[in-house]
Amino acid sequence: MYHHFRAIGAPARRHIIETMRRALLALSIFAASVQAQAPTTVRQIFADKCSGCHGAQMQGGRAGALTDDTWTYGGSDDKILESIREGRADAGMPSFKTTLNDQETRGLLLLIRTQATAAAGKPATKATPVTNGVIKSAKQSFKLETVTDQIETPWAIAFLPDGRMLITERPGRLRIVEKGKLLPPVEGIPTVWTRQDGGLFDVEVHPKYAQNGWIYLAYSEPRETNRSMTTIIRGRIKDNKWVDQEVIWRAGDELFTAINFHYGLRFVFDRNGYLYYSLGDHGKPESAQDLTQPTGKIHRIFDDGRIPPDNPFVKTPGALGSIWTYGHRNPEGFSFAPNGTLWATEHGPTGGDEVNIIQKGRNYGWPVISWGLMDNGLPTPTTAKVGMEQPVTHWEPSPGIAPILFYNGIKYPNWKGNVFVGMMGHEELRRLTVKGTKVIEQEVVFKGLGRVRDIILGPDGYFYLALATPGAQLSSTTQGSIVRLVPVK
Ligand code: HEC
Ligand SMILES: [Ca+2]
CATH class of the missing domain: 2.120.10.30 (TolB, C-terminal domain)
Known part of the structure; x- marks a missing residue:
């Protein structure tokens, strides 16, 4: 391979190097965009958008706990989805209607349910x-x-x-x-x-x-x-x-x-x-x-x-x-x-x-x-x-x-x-x-x-x-x- 490379003229070599450099650049831009678009897990979404108020383990902080099975706005699936989508403006809960899609919102609901059960302790x-x-x-x-x-x-x-x-x-x-x-x-x-x-x-x-x-x-x-x-x-x-x-x-x-x-x-x-x-x-x-x-x-x-x-x-x-x-x-x-x-x-x-x-x-x-x-x-x-x-x-x-x-x-x-x-x-x-x-x-x-x-x-x-x-x-x-x-x- 190297041997063949040396065998070709200098202008051609420069051209190849330049092409490769561009390709690498394109690849790194592509990689970065793939990273940005990689599917975000609901755990990451929670850490990003919710934990600041509700606590990293949903234990509560600036806002209430989500794991104690007490709900101001209702604990049914529909009510929790509504809290996240519409927000609870009177209490300071922002709306996520425009930032999260249905799949992500439902994922958060599932995560809340799972976390609540874990917090409630082992069956024994x-x-x-x-x-x-x-x-x-x-x-x-x-x-x-x-x-x-x-x-x-x-x-x-x-x-x-x-x-x-x-x-x-x-x-x-x-x-x-x-x-x-x-x-x-x-x-x-x-x-x-x-x-x-x-x-x-x-x-x-x-x-x-x-x-x-x-x-x-x-x-x-x-x-x-x-x-x-x-x-x-x-x-x-x-x-x-x-x-x-x-x-x-x-x-x-x-x-x-x-x-x-x-x-x-x-x-x-x-x-x-x-x-x-x-x-x-x-x-x-x-x-x-x-x-x-x-x-x-x-x-x-x-x-x-x-x-x-x-x-x-x-x-x-x-x-x-x-x-x-x-x-x-x-x-x-x-x-x-x-x-x-x-x-x-x-x-x-x-x-x-x-x-x-x-x-x-x-x-x-x-x-x-x-x-x-x-x-x-x-x-x-x-x-x-x-x-x-x-x-x-x-x-x-x-x-x-x-x-x-x-x-x-x-x-x-x-x-x-x-x-x-x-x-x-x-x-x-x-x-x-x-x-x-x-x-x-x-x-x-x-x-x-x-x-x-x-x-x-x-x-x-x-x-x-x-x-x-x-x-x-x-x-x-x-x-x-x-x-x-x-x-x-
Ligand atoms: C800026 C702070 C803040 C952020 C960020 C925030 N919340 Fe809230 N959230 C609140 C407050 C305040 C309430 C009102 C009741 C309370 O304190 O629990 C609330 C209420 C809720 C409720 C209803 C609780 C109930 O008792 O009926 C749910 C569900 C909820 N938030 C989920 C989320 C989720 C999921 C996220 C992230 C996507 C999130 N919140 C982000 C502040 C926040
Ligand atoms: Ca099935």
Whole structure:
């Protein structure tokens, strides 16, 4: 290169040097303008435009605190947005209508909500009081009876028709509780990848188990040193051994990645024996809108993995026939409403945890629309779009929603018709009063007793819940428990 440069004449050299100098100058101007136009996160906007009056941590200063949940001008989303947009001239709060756009203003609202929750302390510090073993909630007092606490990070529970209970432990063990006794781990379960969100996930029992003995498991399957992906298998248990294993769904090798989060996976059988399973976006948000990719979807298959011919995209060129719905981030709970519709929970980013009604072929919006704060520090430009479904309800900040259960039994008469959801990060069991497709009331039934990872109705009509140790981190493996929720007068 240098050699060639020397070989050309001096005027030409000067010309080249000048051209390069200009190019460099242009590049540096371009770089500066890129910097100026780089998207500003809401944290930066707050530091720039708000912290001078409201304090760096929103704790208050020249103006009031924004984290104490006391509002002079109203604490609803609309009122807070109005305070920021219009200002409160009488009190000295400037208007930001002309300096901040809707996306930025909504981002500030989300940031205020998140900061307020952080300031209010960890769930454990606000744990529900347990008096002589009894917890009082608005419509029902109850005890939480321990079925077993000799397990680690339980992920899911299922019952066999003979009354035995199956438990998955995230580190990769399947356990049976028989007549109140916890058996040693079932032998022969495949090795799982336990880093971050990975592990042994859901367990389901085939609706015709009595005839065929099939049990379904999902787990993060390891490849080489650091890649993994969700895999679904079925098998039978004989003498506490996992036998007759078949693979129901496994991704192509190119989808095994070093990204260890958003695996899904929850599954459920419907009345007709179809199996629905969720796959999270696996850290690739844009894949949720791509029908050639399995991630960020809810799938529907026959019990042996074949694709039903009436699935919505079987005739779409390039699309995966198993896809039932798309545009999901990380759905982690399923329950059928009494009218047969499927409801699913979904983890949002920072804020924007959702409950959705799952309808054939629909697009649930991720990552185009969301109610949360995206990884780039801003909300999505809009929260609604034609052709994309809105959730039934959503939460800001994110409580870490996972299991969901429609209750229509008789053991807790005051709860009949309600929907129960379990929260992981916020360690809550919530009761939702639902009218049609609207959530009209919510109650925190209990809080701070551990991440609620699963809720199912036992054959005895009681709730069984999988709980992690209170205060445990998402990725840590700690002792957990299965409890039975027994009503007391
Ligand atoms: C010049 C000082 C000042 C700046 C800058 C400022 N505020 Fe305020 N803000 C106030 C005052 C004063 C009030 C009146 C009530 C109070 O003191 O909390 C207020 C009220 C509010 C309220 C309503 C509080 C309530 O109790 O109903 C919100 C929300 C709010 N500000 C958000 C913001 C945000 C977000 C920013 C930045 C984009 C911002 N403020 C910038 C001074 C300021
Ligand atoms: Ca959505």
